[in-house]
Amino acid sequence: MLLSNLKGMYKTLFIVVLLTLSLNIKSLANTPMRTGVLRIELNKFKNSFILTIYNKEGSVFATVYRDEEDGEYKVKGADKKINNDLLKGIRAYYLDYGLMVFDADAIQSGQFPIYVGSQMKYIKASEIKTPLASYQGWQSFFKTVFIKTNSGSFICSDTVSLKKVPNADKYSYGVKKVSGDWAYVECLKTCEQCPAGTIIKGWVRWRDKNKLLVDIFYFC
Numbered sequence: 001m002l003l004s005n006l007k008g009m010y011k012t013l014f015i016v017v018l019l020t021l022s023l024n025i026k027s028l029a030n031t032p033m034r035t036g037v038l039r040i041e042l043n044k045f046k047n048s049f050i051l052t053i054y055n056k057e058g059s060v061f062a063t064v065y066r067d068e069e070d071g072e073y074k075v076k077g078a079d080k081k082i083n084n085d086l087l088k089g090i091r092a093y094y095l096d097y098g099l100m101v102f103d104a105d106a107i108q109s110g111q112f113p114i115y116v117g118s119q120m121k122y123i124k125a126s127e128i129k130t131p132l133a134s135y136q137g138w139q140s141f142f143k144t145v146f147i148k149t150n151s152g153s154f155i156c157s158d159t160v161s162l163k164k165v166p167n168a169d170k171y172s173y174g175v176k177k178v179s180g181d182w183a184y185v186e187c188l189k190t191c192e193q194c195p196a197g198t199i200i201k202g203w204v205r206w207r208d209k210n211k212l213l214v215d216i217f218y219f220c
Contacts, residue, residue, distance in 0.1 A: 033210045034103050036137040037091055038112050038123065042066075042073055043098030044132045051100075053114070054122040061121050062087075064100070073098060089117035092218065099218060104135060139178045142206060145216045147185060148172045153213040155185065155202040165202045167195070172217075173204075181207050191220045 051064040062077040087093045092101035102114035111122040155168035173185035186201040187194040
């Protein structure tokens with residue numbers, strides 16, 4: 001009985017975390033996905049590191065820095081109206097994990113074009129270094145995340161008949177391979193677990209042109 005209760009508690013905790021980490025994904029439903037993402041692991045940089053985001057003309061749009069007093073990451077905008085709330089318009093911004101993910105295009109003239117909402121901004125490649133920051137095309141990036149279906153997607157047995165896999169919407173999935181707009185996925189045994197004795201797997205259409213059709217999250 002105790003073991004059963006513990007499993008239930010862990011599953012509930014995972015679902016809460018999953019929902020929390022998925023909140024800002026839905027705000028980007030109408031934002032162009034562009035060609036890939038720029039992922040920046042702030043926690044891997046020195047405490048003194050400052051990430052600078054530039055406007056098209058080269059002026060500073062905002063900076064992201066670690067506060068010396070409380071150790072938390074904060075945003076300081078050139079315009080006083082710019083604050084942490086504004087960065088909810090990027091693909092992912094998790095202060096507790098020091099993770100930022102921008103919809104982006106490949107490097108151009110030493111700069112990464114990134115998107116805050118529908119606005120194009122820039123991050124200079126010379127100011128960030130791999131592996132602390134990396135650009136990935138969407139197909140490569142999608143293999144590194146976890147997904148959960150929503151009202152715009154479902155798991156099916158194949159991409160022709162589109163036969164739905166029963167009860168598949170109850171679970172989250174790891175991406176095994178990507179073929180165009182489709183991804184082959186399997187339920188996560190290490191997170192919220194798969195149903196007893198069964199591994200749910202199948203295909204999901206993960207994007208439609210510039211629209212993401214599934215919820216993605218980064219931590220298990």
